[in-house]
Amino acid sequence: MNEHDVFQTDVLIVGAGPVGLTLACDLARRGVACRIVERDATAGRASKAKTIQPRSLEVLDDLGAVEHVVRHGIADLPLRFHDSSGGVVDGPSITVRARDSFGTPYPDPLWIGQFDVEHALRERLRLLGGSVEHQVEAVDLAQDQDGVTAAMRTPQGDRTVRARYVVATDGGKSTVRGLLGLHLAGETREAERWYIGDVTVNGLARDHMHVWTSDDGMLVLTPLPHSDLWQLQAPVPAGTEPSTPTCELYQRLLDERNAGITLTSAAWLSVYRVNIRMLTDYRSGRVLFAGDAAHVHTPAGGQGMNTGIQDAYNLGWKLGAVIRGASPDLLDTYSAERAPVARTVLAVSTRKLDRTTQRIGGHADMLGPALGELADDAMTTGLGIRYGSGSHDPSTGPVAGDRAPNATGLRGPDSTGDLFDLTRGPHWTLIAFDNDDPALTDRTEPGILHLHLHRINTDDGLLDGDGEFQRIYAPRRGELILIRPDGHIATRIPHDQTADLFDTLPVAAPMR
Numbered sequence: 339m340n341e342h343d344v345f346q347t348d349v350l351i352v353g354a355g356p357v358g359l360t361l362a363c364d365l366a367r368r369g370v371a372c373r374i375v376e377r378d379a380t381a382g383r384a385s386k387a388k389t390i391q392p393r394s395l396e397v398l399d400d401l402g403a404v405e406h407v408v409r410h411g412i413a414d415l416p417l418r419f420h421d422s423s424g425g426v427v428d429g430p431s432i433t434v435r436a437r438d439s440f441g442t443p444y445p446d447p448l449w450i451g452q453f454d455v456e457h458a459l460r461e462r463l464r465l466l467g468g469s470v471e472h473q474v475e476a477v478d479l480a481q482d483q484d485g486v487t488a489a490m491r492t493p494q495g496d497r498t499v500r501a502r503y504v505v506a507t508d509g510g511k512s513t514v515r516g517l518l519g520l521h522l523a524g525e526t527r528e529a530e531r532w533y534i535g536d537v538t539v540n541g542l543a544r545d546h547m548h549v550w551t552s553d554d555g556m557l558v559l560t561p562l563p564h565s566d567l568w569q570l571q572a573p574v575p576a577g578t579e580p581s582t583p584t585c586e587l588y589q590r591l592l593d594e595r596n597a598g599i600t601l602t603s604a605a606w607l608s609v610y611r612v613n614i615r616m617l618t619d620y621r622s623g624r625v626l627f628a629g630d631a632a633h634v635h636t637p638a639g640g641q642g643m644n645t646g647i648q649d650a651y652n653l654g655w656k657l658g659a660v661i662r663g664a665s666p667d668l669l670d671t672y673s674a675e676r677a678p679v680a681r682t683v684l685a686v687s688t689r690k691l692d693r694t695t696q697r698i699g700g701h702a703d704m705l706g707p708a709l710g711e712l713a714d715d716a717m718t719t720g721l722g723i724r725y726g727s728g729s730h731d732p733s734t735g736p737v738a739g740d741r742a743p744n745a746t747g748l749r750g751p752d753s754t755g756d757l758f759d760l761t762r763g764p765h766w767t768l769i770a771f772d773n774d775d776p777a778l779t780d781r782t783e784p785g786i787l788h789l790h791l792h793r794i795n796t797d798d799g800l801l802d803g804d805g806e807f808q809r810i811y812a813p814r815r816g817e818l819i820l821i822r823p824d825g826h827i828a829t830r831i832p833h834d835q836t837a838d839l840f841d842t843l844p845v846a847a848p849m850r
């Protein structure tokens with residue numbers, strides 16, 4: 339092959355689902371040369387994930403992609419249980435609002451079809467100058483010391499991409515994972531299968547999620563906002579093999595429950611099998627895995643897309659730093675931080691599924707609480723996820739590893755607004771609390787490390803107008819609080835250790 343036929347890039351992303359798109363946006367805004375390839379000819383239209391959690395909304399906000407999602411999602415979707423004699427019982431939404439103490443501008447999870455989240459990310463990528471290369475399928479891969487060579491199949495013929503790093507975001511059946519001979523460890527529940535699909539129906543109020551209970555399990559129809567679609571989910575009856583999913587079959591499932599609903603069309607029909615599996619290490623040399631390519635779990639609690647989006651966000655700044663010259667060891671922290679999150683999600687979502695399944699033949703008054711248990715707030719919202727050991731003591735404020743909560747009412751010479759307004763973007767943020775050490779100003783760099791001098795009793799610097807920063811962070815005089823590009827606290831350092839900050843700062847290498 340002629341070397342001119344080889345497309346060179348820094349990062350090749352395989353798969354343009356929500357996770358690949360999140361990473362592509364993050365790398366594009368960092369100016370990292372990146373290609374994102376997708377096997378399918380067009381953007382995905384299947385609803386699949388239908389809730390986006392508060393932490394993922396924060397991620398999309400930081401990436402500049404949240405607006406469409408907020409406009410198209412809805413926060414309140416109460417439940418309506420139907421019995422076979424036509425009776426109904428109403429219950430509250432199964433999503434849980436985040437506690438005030440998380441300090442988030444997005445306390446409510448939003449109901450929204452996955453295709454709408456992908457649309458928002460694709461549009462953002464376009465504005466950042468990138469685009470998805472459709473009908474390009476990764477079919478082979480070889481890595482060496484300096485990079486990865488990937489063979490692509492396209493309608494125009496085969497092509498080769500040479501990249502410094504490859505990120506596999508190619509879903510649960512990941513081709514890349516197979517090519518490297520890696521396996522997801524865990525269990526597959528052959529007997530637990532679900533019919534799923536996006537359908538249109540006649541005669542059903544779109545302001546509720548509708549549930550029909552029966553001995554064969556609950557059938558759920560969830561309206562997908564800003565469309566005429568409903569997502570249908572119903573378990574394949576125990577002890578039977580799934581039939582080919584068709585509109586007629588789904589109509590029969592409704593008729594068996596005396597739903598009195600007519601299905602008028604179906605856009606996506608499938609059978610879902612419960613897999614509870616993950617990679618033990620998300621890195622194999624120069625190939626990294628994120629999203630369903632790294633972990634698959636039960637749909638209970640609605641965590642798959644959300645965990646994947648947050649994987650990509652953890653990886654984006656690290657890849658960006660390594661491409662700029664930071665030690666590749668930084669990439670090991672990606673798996674070290676994200677694999678434990680997936681392990682917890684797997685355990686919690688399996689527990690939730692088991693608890694709910696035990697009650698699915700029951701009555702509405704049993705099902706309400708069972709479905710409510712699907713959402714706790716710290717883990718499900720993603721706001722309580724922390725990296726590393728140690729624990730949060732409310733009297734000292736958040737510590738290294740914690741997500742940095744928002745604080746409103748900040749006023750400064752260059753900006754007025756929230757802490758999130760200061761951290762929004764690909765940079766690190768250093769908040770110096772009543773600390774005027776000139777070394778701080780000397781060492782900060784626009785676009786890479788932003789310094790905000792937070793002063794007490796003076797008019798220059800950043801003022802804590804609402805007293806929120808004090809209340810949430812409980813800073814000590816002279817303290818330095820360093821926030822990573824992904825919004826987690828890197829370190830909190832006392833005033834007399836300012837010099838150490840720059841010696842030990844993980845950002846030091848990528849900055850130079």
Ligand SMILES: Cc1cc2nc3c(=O)[nH]c(=O)nc-3n(C[C@H](O)[C@H](O)[C@H](O)COP(=O)(O)OP(=O)(O)OC[C@H]3O[C@@H](n4cnc5c(N)ncnc54)[C@H](O)[C@@H]3O)c2cc1C
Nearest residue numbers: 353355357377386387388476509629630640641642643644
């Ligand atoms: C019924 C259902 C309900 C769900 N509900 C929720 C929910 O409420 N909340 C939630 O968070 N999650 C939910 N999920 C899970 C969620 O849909 C997935 O976790 C999410 O799609 C994972 O995103 P991803 O980008 O990792 O992979 P995918 O979305 O699977 O995207 C992978 C992409 O890679 C492409 N690809 C594959 N192989 C190649 C190749 N060799 N070359 C190029 N491209 C390739 C594929 O075509 C695909 O577009 C649900 C899933 C289902 C099925």
